[in-house]
Amino acid sequence: MIKMVSIIMRVVLGIIFVFHGVDKFQMGLSYVEAWFSSIGIPGFLAYVVAPVELVGGILLIVGLFTRYVSGLLVIILIGAIVTAKLSVGLLGNGQMAGYELDLGFILVLLYLVVAETPLSIDRLFMNKRNA
Numbered sequence: 001m002i003k004m005v006s007i008i009m010r011v012v013l014g015i016i017f018v019f020h021g022v023d024k025f026q027m028g029l030s031y032v033e034a035w036f037s038s039i040g041i042p043g044f045l046a047y048v049v050a051p052v053e054l055v056g057g058i059l060l061i062v063g064l065f066t067r068y069v070s071g072l073l074v075i076i077l078i079g080a081i082v083t084a085k086l087s088v089g090l091l092g093n094g095q096m097a098g099y100e101l102d103l104g105f106i107l108v109l110l111y112l113v114v115a116e117t118p119l120s121i122d123r124l125f126m127n128k129r130n131a
Contacts (some may be wrong), residue, residue, distance in 0.1 A: 003118040007066040009108050010117065014060030016105075017073065021054025041083050049076055065119020077102045077109070080087075 024032045033043035053076070057067045077099055085092075085099040092098035117123050 003116070006112075006115050006117065007119050009114055010060050010063060010066065010120070012059045013105065013108055013112075017053045017057030021050050021056075021057055022050075024050035024053065039077075039084050052076060063117045065120050066117045066120060067113050068124050070109040074106050074109045077106050079121065083103070 024046070029046050032046035032050060036046050038045040052072060056073055059065055060068045081099040081102050083098070085102065088096045090098045090099055090100050
């Protein structure tokens with residue numbers, strides 16, 4: 001049962017990050033860069049965050065480099081909380097979302113950093129290495 005929950009958490013979180021990455025590309029990275037700059041985040045990070053969310057989400061879905069990708073996404077989420085969301089509070093301020101979902105995502109990602117990754121490419125490589 002726990003293995004099935006791990007798979008579901010990994011895949012669903014992967015899908016969420018894919019959608020966030022695609023959204024940034026569809027809106028245009030120059031607009032994301034401008035928004036980042038407007039809230040005090042170095043604009044060039046838009047060109048780092050969007051691909052990490054997109055590719056990282058895909059890697060989570062298939063279960064490749066799960067621990068590393070999860071750790072990287074934790075860093076991005078902590079950055080988002082500290083730079084953009086902390087000032088609006090846990091639940092937000094009516095104009096911007098708070099950081100409650102980010103905290104939930106961080107907890108799931110931290111679990112994925114330490115948990116086994118059943119039905120994943122990572123697991124396939126581990127089994128070959130142990131054989």
